[in-house]
Amino acid sequence: MLNNYLDISPEVRAALDAGKPVVALESTIISHGMPYPQNVETALNVEQLVRDSGAVPATIAIIKGRLKAGLTRDEIDYLGKTGHGIPKASRRDLPVLVAQGRDGACTVTTTMIIASLAGISVFATGGIGGVHRGAETTMDISADLEELAHTPVMVICAGAKSILDLGLTLEYLETHGVPVIGYGTEELPAFYTRKSGFGVDYRLDTPEELAKAFHVQQQLGLGGGMLVTNPIPEEYSMDPAVINGAITRAVEEAKQLGIHGKETTPFLLAKIKDLTGGDSLDSNIQLVYNNARLAAKTAVALCALEKG
Known part of the structure; x- marks a missing residue:
């Protein structure tokens, strides 16, 4: 069928x-x-x-x-x-x-x-969706989190987009039993920047370690996916003060315009791009490239494990 x-x-x-x-x-x-x-x-x-x-x-x-x-x-x-x-x-x-x-x-x-x-089994993206700021009243929570809880795919990203409530996003993933792995870091990267102030569940340092953790998860029949957060390369990381200021302004404008649901993220990212003079788009592209390389190396290691 x-x-x-x-x-x-x-x-x-x-x-x-x-x-x-x-x-x-x-x-x-x-x-x-x-x-x-x-x-x-x-x-x-x-x-x-x-x-x-x-x-x-x-x-x-x-x-x-x-x-x-x-x-x-x-x-x-x-x-x-x-x-x-x-x-x-x-x-x-x-x-x-x-x-x-x-x-x-x-x-x-x-x-x-x-x-x-x-x-x-392996998927590379930029950043995942998550719990939006103010979700305690709007209930605006990305379907990405629920999918991670149920679908057996390893998602390699640069963390949750920093337009979100990162603390609540991590709480949601914990409740649903999704392992959040930091690749070479113990701190959740925040998409445009390498640090967020929030910790991950585990730090793993090689594609082979990532592959083995996912392989064991599936062999144990635990179901669901695994989130690997891969920090943006240092040379492309943005100044936290600059990007956080742009995010705050973009979120406020979205509220004033009544933008919600699936239109929220595209609006915020476009506004942040304008406020940063295009720097956020350049960073976005580089972190996607970085995640693609890691995903390919991890897929290679996973295939080797599955072949025994």
């Missing part, structure tokens, strides 16, 4: 059949993350970095109602050119978009779902 809805590209299918490492990549960053043609250039660069690090990239999206694990260059270009004309697709959107034969840019949540359906 799944073949009625899921298309796995020939390159990704061949890698999976041969037991070779594959890394899932999201498509929201292409359609909603940055302007054309920079979005397409970045997506293709990320795919090449994954290949250069020994794995096969599988960019994930919904195109004409088909769940896609692995895109062609033309499909990536289509997502980039169409931009915001393609709806962001979370778990709740999947059945309607597929049933109506529509397109969808995959968030962390839907990328995890489709990756798992395709048999892909």
Whole structure:
């Protein structure tokens, strides 16, 4: 039945059949993350970095109602050119978009779902969603957190976006039994910056250690995913005072304009980009590259473990 809805590209299918490492990549960053043609250039660069690090990239999206694990260059270009004309697709959107034969840019949540359906265990992204500031009254909590609790995919990111309430995000993940791993750090990175003031559950220092922890999690039948937080490289980390000031101003403007739900994150990121003179976008791109390299190395190590 799944073949009625899921298309796995020939390159990704061949890698999976041969037991070779594959890394899932999201498509929201292409359609909603940055302007054309920079979005397409970045997506293709990320795919090449994954290949250069020994794995096969599988960019994930919904195109004409088909769940896609692995895109062609033309499909990536289509997502980039169409931009915001393609709806962001979370778990709740999947059945309607597929049933109506529509397109969808995959968030962390839907990328995890489709990756798992395709048999892909490692996923690289920029940052995850989480508990939004003021969620104690708005109940605005990203579906990414719930997906991490249920879907067996390792998500490698630069931490939760610092537009969020990081403390409540960590509490939510703890409640749902999601391990939060710091790669080479004991402190949760805050997307644009390497430090947040909040600790992670465990520090691991090599891709092999990451792979083994995830492998054991799955062998024990614990279910759910694993969150690996990989700090942005030092040379691209932003001044905390500058980025936090921009975030505070952007959050206040979003409140004044009544922006909420799935429109919140794109608005905040665009506003922060404007307030920082584009520096936040440059940092965003570099942290995605950094996560793609680590994800590929971890996928290589995981394949070696699974082969015994």
